[in-house]
Amino acid sequence: MNDNVVVRAAPWWVGERVMFLGTVPALLPRRAGGGQVSAETIYRxxxxxxxxxxxxxxxxxGRGWATTExxxxxxQHAITELAGGDA
Structure with a gap:
């Protein structure tokens, strides 16, 4: 048996629907004035x-930052709870 073998857990995003950060605004509800949340806001x-x-x-x-749906x-659930909303 090799004692130097490192077993790593699968990354958290495995099995989820991957998307680049720049595409996240399309998933979100529009803002009060009808505008879309900006990509810069998502990066922030x-x-x-x-x-x-x-x-x-x-x-x-190497193609950029990504997250999952x-x-x-x-x-969204976590920040809604922070704001005291029903999540």
Whole structure:
């Protein structure tokens, strides 16, 4: 038996629907004035977060940052709870 074998768990995004961060705004409801959430806002959510909650992301084979549809739903749920809403 080789004691140097490292077993790693599968990344969190395995089995989920992967999408690039720039495509996330199309999933979200429009803002009060009818505008779409900007791609820069999505990147900010993934870097700095909202109220301590960050949208998780990963590097997609050198093609840019990606997340998953399921992670967007989890993120929305978490920030809704922070705001005291029904999630």
């Amino acid at each position: 959510w993934s870097r700095a977060g909202v109220g301590g909650v960050r949208l998780r992301r990963f590097r997609a084979a 399921e992670e967007v739903v989890r993120f």
